[in-house]
Amino acid sequence: xxxxxxxxxxxxxxxxxxxxxxxxxxxxxxxxxxxxxxxxxxxxxxxxxxxxxxxxxxxxxxxxxxxxxxxxxxxxxxxxxxxxxxxxxxxxxxxxxxxxxxxxxxxxxxxxxxxxxxxxxxxxxxxxxxxxxxxxx
Numbered sequence: 001x002x003x004x005x006x007x008x009x010x011x012x013x014x015x016x017x018x019x020x021x022x023x024x025x026x027x028x029x030x031x032x033x034x035x036x037x038x039x040x041x042x043x044x045x046x047x048x049x050x051x052x053x054x055x056x057x058x059x060x061x062x063x064x065x066x067x068x069x070x071x072x073x074x075x076x077x078x079x080x081x082x083x084x085x086x087x088x089x090x091x092x093x094x095x096x097x098x099x100x101x102x103x104x105x106x107x108x109x110x111x112x113x114x115x116x117x118x119x120x121x122x123x124x125x126x127x128x129x130x131x132x133x134x135x136x137x
Contacts, residue, residue: 058109065110072104072117085119089132100129 001010004018005027011017017024022033058066072083082103089098102121108114119126 058112058114059116060114061109061112063109063111067108067110069105070108072106085126087126087129087133089129091133098129098132100125102126 006023007021009020022030074083086101102119107116
């Protein structure tokens with residue numbers, strides 16, 4: 001990992017430029033760089049980047065030091081790096097399990113360490129898969 005000299009973002013060693021601002025490891029800015037729009041924001045989903053929201057205290061200890069919507073990174077072999085939750089509509093099936101998948105983010109208290117997870121995906125689809133699974137068991 002390396003830290004971007006312009007924006008301070010942590011960047012994987014496999015990247016030559018910062019994914020957030022387009023600045024190289026040497027600190028050279030690319031004036032033509034344009035970040036890609038976040039498709040989840042366009043779809044009206046919850047913001048998926050860490051943000052400080054001191055007006056909402058920790059639900060466990062009441063501390064105002066809470067980071068909201070922190071991303072969880074999946075480090076699996078064939079992962080895209082984004083942690084997800086899966087609900088199988090047909091859990092006993094060998095294949096074609098009728099799965100519904102959603103990205104997961106968390107709120108982290110920086111005093112007590114409490115972590116609350118939440119899904120960014122279509123909750124109706126997750127519920128539908130859960131209900132189908134209950135019928136198959």
